[in-house]
Amino acid sequence: xxxxxxxxxxxxxxxxxxxxxxxxxxxxxxxxxxxxxxxxxxxxxxxxxxxxxxxxxxxxxxxxxxxxxxxxxxxxxxxxxxxxxxxxxxxxxxxxxxxxxxxxxxxxxxxxxxxxxxxxxxxxxxxxxxxxxxxxxxxxxxxxxxxxxxxxxxxxxxxxxxxxxxxxxxxxxxxxxxxxxxxxxxxxxxxxxxxxxxxxxxxxxxxxxxxxxxxxxxxxxxxxxxxxxxxxxxxxxxxx
Amino acid sequence: xxxxxxxxxxxxxxxxxxxxxxxxxxxxxxxxxxxxxxxxxxxxxxxxxxxxxxxxxxxxxxxxxxxxxxxxxxxxxxxxxxxxxxxxxxxxxxxxxxxxxxxxxxxxxxxxxxxxxxxxxxxxxxxxxxxxxxxxxxxxxxxxxxxxxxxxxxxxxxxxxxxxxxxxxxxxxxxxxxxxxxxxxxxxxxxxxxxxxxxxxxxxxxxxxxxxxxxxxxxxxxxxxxxxxxxxxxxxxxxxxxxxxxxxx
Amino acid sequence: xxxxxxxxxxxxxxxxxxxxxxxxxxxxxxxxxxxxxxxxxxxxxxxxxxxxxxxxxxxxxxxxxxxxxxxxxxxxxxxxxxxxxxxxxxxxxxxxxxxxxxxxxxxxxxxxxxxxxxxxxxxxxxxxxxxxxxxxxxxxxxxxxxxxxxxxxxxxxxxxxxxxxxxxxxxxxxxxxxxxxxxxxxxxxxxxxxxxxxxxxxxxxxxxxxxxxxxxxxxxxxxxxxxxxxxxxxxxxxxxxxxxxxxxxxxxxxxxxxxxxxxx
Numbered sequence: 001x002x003x004x005x006x007x008x009x010x011x012x013x014x015x016x017x018x019x020x021x022x023x024x025x026x027x028x029x030x031x032x033x034x035x036x037x038x039x040x041x042x043x044x045x046x047x048x049x050x051x052x053x054x055x056x057x058x059x060x061x062x063x064x065x066x067x068x069x070x071x072x073x074x075x076x077x078x079x080x081x082x083x084x085x086x087x088x089x090x091x092x093x094x095x096x097x098x099x100x101x102x103x104x105x106x107x108x109x110x111x112x113x114x115x116x117x118x119x120x121x122x123x124x125x126x127x128x129x130x131x132x133x134x135x136x137x138x139x140x141x142x143x144x145x146x147x148x149x150x151x152x153x154x155x156x157x158x159x160x161x162x163x164x165x166x167x168x169x170x171x172x173x174x175x176x177x178x179x180x181x182x183x184x185x186x187x188x189x190x191x192x193x194x195x196x197x198x199x200x201x202x203x204x205x206x207x208x209x210x211x212x213x214x215x216x217x218x219x220x221x222x223x224x225x226x227x228x229x230x231x232x233x234x235x236x237x238x239x240x
Numbered sequence: 241x242x243x244x245x246x247x248x249x250x251x252x253x254x255x256x257x258x259x260x261x262x263x264x265x266x267x268x269x270x271x272x273x274x275x276x277x278x279x280x281x282x283x284x285x286x287x288x289x290x291x292x293x294x295x296x297x298x299x300x301x302x303x304x305x306x307x308x309x310x311x312x313x314x315x316x317x318x319x320x321x322x323x324x325x326x327x328x329x330x331x332x333x334x335x336x337x338x339x340x341x342x343x344x345x346x347x348x349x350x351x352x353x354x355x356x357x358x359x360x361x362x363x364x365x366x367x368x369x370x371x372x373x374x375x376x377x378x379x380x381x382x383x384x385x386x387x388x389x390x391x392x393x394x395x396x397x398x399x400x401x402x403x404x405x406x407x408x409x410x411x412x413x414x415x416x417x418x419x420x421x422x423x424x425x426x427x428x429x430x431x432x433x434x435x436x437x438x439x440x441x442x443x444x445x446x447x448x449x450x451x452x453x454x455x456x457x458x459x460x461x462x463x464x465x466x467x468x469x470x471x472x473x474x475x476x477x478x479x480x481x482x483x484x485x486x487x488x489x
Numbered sequence: 490x491x492x493x494x495x496x497x498x499x500x501x502x503x504x505x506x507x508x509x510x511x512x513x514x515x516x517x518x519x520x521x522x523x524x525x526x527x528x529x530x531x532x533x534x535x536x537x538x539x540x541x542x543x544x545x546x547x548x549x550x551x552x553x554x555x556x557x558x559x560x561x562x563x564x565x566x567x568x569x570x571x572x573x574x575x576x577x578x579x580x581x582x583x584x585x586x587x588x589x590x591x592x593x594x595x596x597x598x599x600x601x602x603x604x605x606x607x608x609x610x611x612x613x614x615x616x617x618x619x620x621x622x623x624x625x626x627x628x629x630x631x632x633x634x635x636x637x638x639x640x641x642x643x644x645x646x647x648x649x650x651x652x653x654x655x656x657x658x659x660x661x662x663x664x665x666x667x668x669x670x671x672x673x674x675x676x677x678x679x680x681x682x683x684x685x686x687x688x689x690x691x692x693x694x695x696x697x698x699x700x701x702x703x704x705x706x707x708x709x710x711x712x713x714x715x716x717x718x719x720x721x722x723x724x725x726x727x728x729x730x731x732x733x734x735x736x737x738x739x740x741x742x743x744x745x746x747x748x749x750x751x752x753x
Contacts (some may be wrong), residue, residue, distance in 0.1 A: 032546070033634060034544075047531065049577070053576075053577075055325040080533065080625075085552035085627075110268075114325060122575065124629070124631065145251055147295060148293050150266070152270070153275075189253070230279055231249050234279075321494070348497075350500070378498055379498070382502045427506060
């Protein structure tokens with residue numbers, strides 16, 4: 001008896017990736033001159049710039065804390081970053097992403113070392129292609145390290161989800177739009193602790209667990225690139 | 241057990257050693273492990289692991305000598321920017337004693353002073369003082385800003401690095417522990433010193449720096465510089481108390 | 490809007506150097522810093538550029554949209570310039586709606602491009618009185634080290650030169666927009682701006698951040714390829730003399746020719 005194995009095309013993604021494959025990405029640290037720390041990240045068609053000022057003096061007394069630094073984040077999309085021009089200024093989506101980004105980064109920072117000060121994180125999406133909030137968090141953590149902010153670990157972020165009936169890693173813009181679920185996750189890789197978790201769509205508990213594990217694996221891969229980007233920044237200046 | 245070597249470049253979260261070792265600057269203990277909290281170079285001394293950061297902000301400590309700029313004049317004090325997330329204040333009584341005087345007759349906004357950190361409280365309010373040899377207002381010269389952790393490298397063991405620059409450029413140079421450097425001399429020499437100091441800052445974490453500094457000085461000044469016994473400060477651990485002659489400039 | 494207090498000794502040392510015809514970074518009074526331009530850097534934008542003068546860095550994106558023309562000019566397209574001084578570019582830039590610096594810059598750039606007639610706006614008319622192309626030019630300042638205006642204009646011209654817009658035609662009483670077949674924007678002229686700062690009584694080209702912080706005044710002059718002046722803006726607290734204005738125009742005429750060589 002001859003058994004013929006057919007290639008199940010349902011599992012091939014539009015861009016040819018495997019279900020657990022990340023889009024091509026690159027990270028660079030220390031790309032701006034004025035900011036205390038900065039990073040640039042590309043993943044798929046995303047181009048994200050992150051910058052950090054701080055710890056620095058906080059002038060808004062209302063939010064100042066006597067026992068620790070406050071960490072604030074502003075996520076913003078450039079008007080030219082999307083297909084249809086986006087009007088400048090924060091919209092509700094940006095405000096929410098700003099908040100969850102700050103929440104995702106805070107657990108990693110030794111805030112108690114800098115009472116009465118602020119650490120400001122700025123994320124600019126120069127070009128968007130699905131998964132900008134995850135890319136923003138990943139870049140922001142590199143920028144914090146670049147600025148010399150003491151942290152217990154870098155924070156890295158990645159999304160998994162479901163499209164075309166399959167649980168997949170790192171959704172492209174199209175997969176995000178047309179797909180059945182989107183699950184952005186951020187972790188501190190050494191401990192595996194989760195600092196960002198959102199879910200949007202429709203998953204069975206089984207699918208959710210698969211997707212969560214996929215996202216965590218994706219994060220671990222990106223984490224290695226974060227460390228390399230930081231080290232590369234200083235490698236070049238070594239005696240040249 | 242230690243998992244890294246002296247002078248390795250590490251990033252926040254890297255595991256450096258287990259509980260056979262003690263935590264030094266730039267590290268923290270988590271369970272049985274000692275981890276790095278910063279981007280920097282590992283320094284291992286006996287059983288202590290530290291990470292010397294490549295980038296950091298200056299946090300004032302009592303006893304430091306710093307260079308600050310006056311940003312505001314209040315009722316009985318001046319506020320100063322000391323290149324830190326924390327601003328400092330200089331009480332008028334430090335200058336005027338018990339008499340009441342117009343503060344801006346002594347120092348005005350924009351003036352640059354060499355001061356001592358007298359006290360820092362638990363919420364990091366910084367009290368500055370002018371009582372001490374060589375402290376006071378700078379006249380003329382230029383300012384150069386470097387990362388505070390690189391100050392020891394700039395000074396060198398027993399001042400060797402900074403003295404080489406002073407001698408060759410004939411400039412007065414004062415290095416504040418807060419990363420602000422004052423240079424005064426012939427305008428061209430000031431710029432030569434500036435270039436050299438900026439180069440030291442960029443390459444502070446590398447070895448063979450003294451030779452490169454000597455070469456750069458030779459090139460910029462167009463002359464040969466003798467190879468004296470220059471001891472390179474390769475260990476940037478604790479910031480050393482500046483020698484009396486450095487405060488004088 | 491936050492202000493940085495310049496140390497008195499820095500102010501003095503820079504001023505003295507300039508009075509001797511020198512500058513802190515070794516440049517001659519009329520020299521620009523290193524300039525670089527990259528175009529086509531944002532794929533989702535129909536035109537884009539990244540411009541650097543020294544460490545000042547601006548990302549520029551062009552997005553066309555179909556809209557209604559202004560009632561008094563029913564047969565021409567519209568150029569709209571907006572600028573964001575991003576808080577990441579400088580500790581003195583705060584998040585929020587554009588402040589007066591941002592608005593001034595956008596309007597100065599806009600006037601230079603518009604009066605310089607960089608675009609043939611008539612070619613952007615689709616249906617007279619009803620539908621025209623609106624070209625949105627967004628300046629995204631990501632790093633500020635002095636002299637935003639010259640960088641902004643230079644980058645804008647480069648970005649416009651890089652721009653391809655969809656073709657829009659009326660067929661059978663319907664507006665058909667073809668995204669697949671994009672055509673380059675029709676570039677008429679290449680107006681550029683040169684900014685001089687007045688420090689003491691001297692004028693220097695392309696002020697660095699330090700120089701801008703102590704300058705008494707600035708004069709920006711927009712010059713077209715054909716040599717005519719298309720825009721001017723004086724800024725700063727101090728007045729300037731007639732001679733200084735004429736000198737600025739003379740320097741700008743020369744320097745914009747050099748700047749133009751950097752365009753792709």
